[in-house]
Amino acid sequence: MQVALVTVGDELLDGDTENTNATWLSRQLTDRGVTVTRVLTVPDSEDVIADAVREYSDAFDAVVVTGGLGRTPDDLTMEGVAAAFDRDLVENDLARADIERTLEEIAGDYPDLDVDAAEESLLPEGARPLLNRAGLSPGCVLEDVYVLPGIPSEMKRMFEDVAEEFAGEADSRFVYTDEPEANLIDRLDEVRERFDVKVGCYPDSEAGHNRLKLTASDAAALADAEAWLSEHVSHAE
Template sequence: MDVALLTIGDELLSGDTANTNATWLASRLAERGATVARILVVPDDRELIASKVEEYSEAFDAVIVTGGLGGTPDDRTMDAVAEAFDRSLAVNERARTDIEKTVEAVREEYPDIELDIDAEASIPADSQPLINEPGLAPGCVIENVYVLPGIPEEMQAMFESVAEAFGGSVRSRTFYTNIPEAELIPDLTATEERFDVAVGCYPDREVRHNRIKLVGEDSAVLDEAADWLRARIETVPAPEG
């Protein structure tokens, strides 16, 4: 399953906010055997978001969009996703009920709260609402596009509610070595040539080790490749933390 991640927000491009959502999602998808084929950051530009959603929806098995939900002027994601599928926004009654309950729950603490509930509960017509348990703005599923909030806590909770939709046959094996990267090249190249696996080497200068990762779809082949490579290089325990 090939998945594209589309993360939305001017704050990501300016460096004001770290794009932790993309890293977290990529890790969770990889754990489920899916392949993250693209990660793209785009600004709060309705036309650009709509264009990329349409393009990626056609090119990949699934698209996850994060960020730009809510009622502030820079929250343009829902409008853009609706445009990508040539649909209008419509109030979703399930989302509306949930938002009303959330607002009432905090009204004692925020007695002057004013919110356009219909606007908050509007998602592309005929899409499936995704309730935002820790927050307010709902997400949605429209065809193969999953629209999630940008706030990490909310995004993670909403993703877990649809995680079963993502999977695949990609597996990996990871181990570590203190051998300098340049000295590993012949053995890494030979591993990739000998076995049907992809080989990656990722140096970490701080702890002075290299992380070796083998990726493939056949667990038996992965195990054979990992054993073959371990027999040729000295490995060390995984770093703590």
């Protein structure tokens, strides 16, 4: 399963907010055997969001979009996703009921909160709503596109509800060596070509070693690649 991530927000591009959502989602998906093939950050622009979602929806098995699900002027994610599929935004009854229930629960803590539940419940026509169990604004699933909040705590909680829909066969093994990265090139090329695995080399100066990552969907080939590479490099202590 190949997945693309689209994170939305001017604040990410400006460097005002660290893009922790992309890192967290990539790790979660990779741990589930999914291959994250693209990570793209786009501004709060309906047209740009729509173009990215449309392209990635056609190219990959699924797209996960995070950011901008409220109703402030810069929250254009739902509009962009709807435009990608030529859908209108329509009030979703399930989402509205959940929003109204949440507003009732927090009314005592936020007596001056002014939220239009109907406006807040607008989703692309035909989308499956994803209720926001850690916040207010709902997400949705439209065809192969999953739309999650940008607030990390809300995004993580909503992802739990759809995590089982992401599964792949890719797995990884690690070999650690104290050899310099430049000295490993020939052997890394050989293990990749010999066993048809993806190879990564990640120096860790603090630990004083290189972490060699082997990834493949074929479990036997991956085990053979790990065994071969382990025999052909010196190991870090």
